Amino acid sequence: ADTSQVQGLAPKSNWCMPEELRKKGCYPSGCPFPMAALNILLQEDLTIRGGAQLWLYNCGARLKAAGHNVTFLLPADSLIVDDCKQIEGVTVSTYDREAIAETPDLFRPQFTELLGLANVCVTLVRQRRGLFQNVSFVGECISAAGLKTFLVAKTGTPDPTYESCFYGGPLIAKGQCCVITIAEYTKTFIVENMGVPAGLITNVYNGTDTAKFKRTPEMAVEAYKRYPLASECFAVGCIGSFEERKAQSVLLRAAKKLVEDGRLKNIHCLFVGEGPDKQMLLGLIDELGLKDNATIFDFTKEPFYVFERCDIIALPSTGKEGLPNVLLEALAMEKPCVATRAYGMPEVVIDGETGYCFPSGDVDALADSIAKIAAVTPEERKAMAEKGKAMVFREHDKVVQFEKILAIIQEKAAAAAE
Numbered sequence: 001a002d003t004s005q006v007q008g009l010a011p012k013s014n015w016c017m018p019e020e021l022r023k024k025g026c027y028p029s030g031c032p033f034p035m036a037a038l039n040i041l042l043q044e045d046l047t048i049r050g051g052a053q054l055w056l057y058n059c060g061a062r063l064k065a066a067g068h069n070v071t072f073l074l075p076a077d078s079l080i081v082d083d084c085k086q087i088e089g090v091t092v093s094t095y096d097r098e099a100i101a102e103t104p105d106l107f108r109p110q111f112t113e114l115l116g117l118a119n120v121c122v123t124l125v126r127q128r129r130g131l132f133q134n135v136s137f138v139g140e141c142i143s144a145a146g147l148k149t150f151l152v153a154k155t156g157t158p159d160p161t162y163e164s165c166f167y168g169g170p171l172i173a174k175g176q177c178c179v180i181t182i183a184e185y186t187k188t189f190i191v192e193n194m195g196v197p198a199g200l201i202t203n204v205y206n207g208t209d210t211a212k213f214k215r216t217p218e219m220a221v222e223a224y225k226r227y228p229l230a231s232e233c234f235a236v237g238c239i240g241s242f243e244e245r246k247a248q249s250v251l252l253r254a255a256k257k258l259v260e261d262g263r264l265k266n267i268h269c270l271f272v273g274e275g276p277d278k279q280m281l282l283g284l285i286d287e288l289g290l291k292d293n294a295t296i297f298d299f300t301k302e303p304f305y306v307f308e309r310c311d312i313i314a315l316p317s318t319g320k321e322g323l324p325n326v327l328l329e330a331l332a333m334e335k336p337c338v339a340t341r342a343y344g345m346p347e348v349v350i351d352g353e354t355g356y357c358f359p360s361g362d363v364d365a366l367a368d369s370i371a372k373i374a375a376v377t378p379e380e381r382k383a384m385a386e387k388g389k390a391m392v393f394r395e396h397d398k399v400v401q402f403e404k405i406l407a408i409i410q411e412k413a414a415a416a417a418e
Contacts, residue, residue: 036417037067037068037069038068038069038119038120038410038413038414038417039068039069039071039117039118039119039413039417040060040063040068040069040070040071040118040119040120040121040122040409040413041071041072041073041114041115041117041118041120041121041122041149042056042059042060042070042071042072042073042121042122043072043073043074043121043122043123043124043134043138044056044072044073044074044075044078044080044123044124044126044134045075045097045124045126045129045132045134046075046078046124046126047075047077047078047079047097048079049079049080049083051206052124052156053078053079053080054080055206055402056072056080056122056124057080057083057084057087058402059122059402059405059406059409060072060084060087060090061087062402062406063406063409063410064087064088064089064090066406066410068410068413069091070087070089070090070091071090071091071092071093071114071117071118072084072090072091072092072093073093073094073095073111073114074092074093074094074095075094075095075096075097076094076095076096076097077097078094081094093110093114095107095110097129100132101129101130101131101132102130102131103131104131104132104137108141108144111137111138111141112141112144112145112147115138115141115142115145115147115149116145116147116149118149119148119149119150119412119413119414119416119417120149120150120151120152120409120412120413120416121138121142121149121150121151121152122152122154122409123135123138123151123152123153123154124153124154124155125153125154125155125156125162125166125167127159127161127162128163128166133163133165133166135151135153135165135166135167135168135169136163136165136166136168136169137169138151138169139151139165139168139169139170139171139172139177140169140170142171142176143169143170143171143174143176148416149176149416150176150177150178150412150413150415150416151168151171151176151177151178152177152178152179152180152408152409152412153166153167153168153177153178153179153180154179154180154405155167155179155180155181155182155186155190156182156186156322157182157183157186157320157321157322157343158185158186158189158190158193160193162194163194164194164195164196166194167179167190167194167196168196168200172196172197172200175200177200178200178201178202178408178412179196179200179201179202180201180202180203180204180405180408181201181202181203181204182203182204182205182206182322182323182344183203183205183322183323183343183344183347184203184344184347185323185343185344185346185347186203186322186344187201187203202408204401204404204405204408205323205395205396205401206323206325206398206401207328207396207397207398207399207400207401207402208325208328208329208332208392208396208397208398209398210332210392210393210396210397210398212304213304213307213329213332213333215308215333215334219304219305219308220308222305223305223306223308223309224309226297226305226309227270227295227297227305227306227309229268229270229295229309230266230268232266233266233267233268234264234266234267234268234311234374235268235270235309235310235311235312236251236255236267236268236269236270236310236311236312236313236314236370237270237272237306237307237309237310237312237313237314237330237335238251238269238270238271238272238313238314238315238316239271239272239273239303239306239313239326240273240315240317240324240326241273241274241275242271242273242274242275242276242277242278242280242281243275243276243277244277244318244319245317245318245319245320245321246273246275246277246316246317246319247316247317247318247319247340247361248271248277248281248316249280249281249284250316250318250361250362250363250366251269251314251316251366252269252281252284252285252288252290252294253288253363254316254363254364254366254367254370255267255269255288255290255293255294255367256288256289256290257363257364257367258367258370258371259290259293263367263371263374263375264370264371264374267293267370267374268292268293268294268295269290269293269294269295269314270294270295270297270306270309270310271294271295271296271297272296272297272298272299272300272303272306273299274298274299278296281296282296303326303329304329304333307329307330307333307335308333310335311335311373311374311381312335312336312337312338312355312370312373312374313326313327313330313335313336313337313338314337314338314339314366314370315327315337315338315339315340315345316338316339316340316361316366317339317340317342317360318340318360318361320343321340321342321343321344321345322343322344323343323344323345323347323348324339324344324345327339327345327348327349328348328392328396330388331348331354331388331389331391331392332388332389332392332393333389334385334386334388334389335385335388336354336355336373336381336384336385336388337349337354337355337388338355338356338357338358338366338369338370338373339355339357339358340357340358340359340360341357341358341359341360342360345357348388348391348392348396350391353384353387353388354384354387354388354391355369355373355384355388356369356372356373357369
C-alpha cells in the first residue's frame with residue numbers, strides 16, 4: 001500500500017525523526033528509517049469510524065511505512081478492521097467486545113501475548129464498559145507479566161467520570177507509561193483531578209489540515225453564491241450540529257441585543273449544520289424578530305466557503321468541546337473568533353489577538369465580544385486575522401503534530417527495546 005498518501009500523513013520527503021534516536025544509533029545520519037524495526041501494538045476499544053479511529057489507522061500506516069512491525073488490537077466489529085487489514089504487512093488481532101466487558105480475564109492471555117511481543121503499546125483512553133477499561137487492563141497485563149512494554153495512553157476531552165487508572169493503571173507508579181493530551185486544558189485537568197504526575201503527560205495538539213484552508217479569489221466568488229447574504233451585513237458564522245450543548249440560541253440572543261441597542265444593526269448570523277434543534281432555532285429566529293439577521297443553511301463538507309463569507313466565527317458552546325477543529329480552521333482562514341472561555345478554546349482564541357472569549361452562556365458578554373471586533377478598523381481586524389493564521393500554521397499543523405506523536409512512540413519503543 002502507498003501509505004504516503006494516507007489522509008493526514010506527511011510526504012516521505014518531510015519525514016523527520018528525533019535526534020535522540022539518532023544518538024542511540026536507531027537512525028543513521030541523514031536516513032529517515034530505523035536501523036532495526038520496533039514492535040508496536042495499537043489498541044482501540046470503540047467500534048466507530050471517527051476521527052480518533054482514523055488517527056490510529058494513519059498512525060499504524062505511517063509506522064509501518066517507517067519500517068516497524070505493527071499490530072492492531074481491535075474489537076471484532078470495529079469499522080476500521082478491514083481498513084487496517086489493507087495496510088500491507090500489518091497484523092490485526094480482534095476480540096469480542098461484549099464478552100470482554102463481562103469476563104475480561106478470559107482475554108488476558110491474548111492481550112498479554114501481544115503485549116509481550118511489543119516494545120510499546122498505544123491505546124486510546126475509553127470509558128469503562130462493565131468490568132473492562134482498556135488502558136487499565138493493558139497496564140495490568142503488562143505489570144502482572146513483568147513486561148518491559150511501554151504504554152502510551154492518548155486521550156481527548158477529559159471526562160469527570162474517568163478514574164486515574166484509566167491513564168496507565170499500575171504502570172503510573174512505575175513510570176512505565178505516558179499520556180498524550182490534545183489540549184493544555186486536558187493536561188491540567190488530569191493532573192489536578194486524576195493525580196497523574198505532570199511529568200508523565202505531554203500535550204500534542206491534534207492540529208488541522210492547513211493545506212486545505214487557503215483563500216483564493218475564486219473561493220470568495222463561490223462563497224457569495226452559496227451564502228447570498230446582504231453585501232453590507234456583518235456576517236457571524238456558526239458551524240456545528242444543532243443541539244443543546246452547541247448553544248446557538250445564545251448567539252441569537254446576543255444578536256438581538258446588538259440590533260436593539262444599535263451597536264450592530266447589520267449583524268447576520270450564518271448558521272451551518274444539522275441536528276435536532278433546527279426547528280427550535282427557526283422558531284427562535286421568528287420569536288426574536290431576526291428574520292433579516294439570521295439564516296440557517298444545511299450541513300456542508302466544505303466549511304471554507306462559510307469562513308470566506310463571514311467576518312468572524314462564533315462558537316458559543318456550553319457543553320463538552322475539547323479544542324474544536326472549527327476554530328483552528330477559521331483562524332487558518334484568517335477569521336477572528338469569539339468562543340466560550342472553557343476547555344481548550346482559550347488556548348487559540350486569545351483576547352485581543354485572535355479574537356475574544358466570554359463566560360459560558362453569557363449573552364451580554366458574547367454580544368460585547370462581537371461588538372469589539374466589529375468596531376475595530378479594517379487594518380486592526382486584518383492584523384488580528386494574520387495573528388490567528390500564523391498561530392495555526394505554526395503550532396497546529398496536522399502533519400507536524402502527527403509527526404510529534406510518532407516521534408514519542410518511536411522514542412519510547414526504542415528505549416523499551418534496549
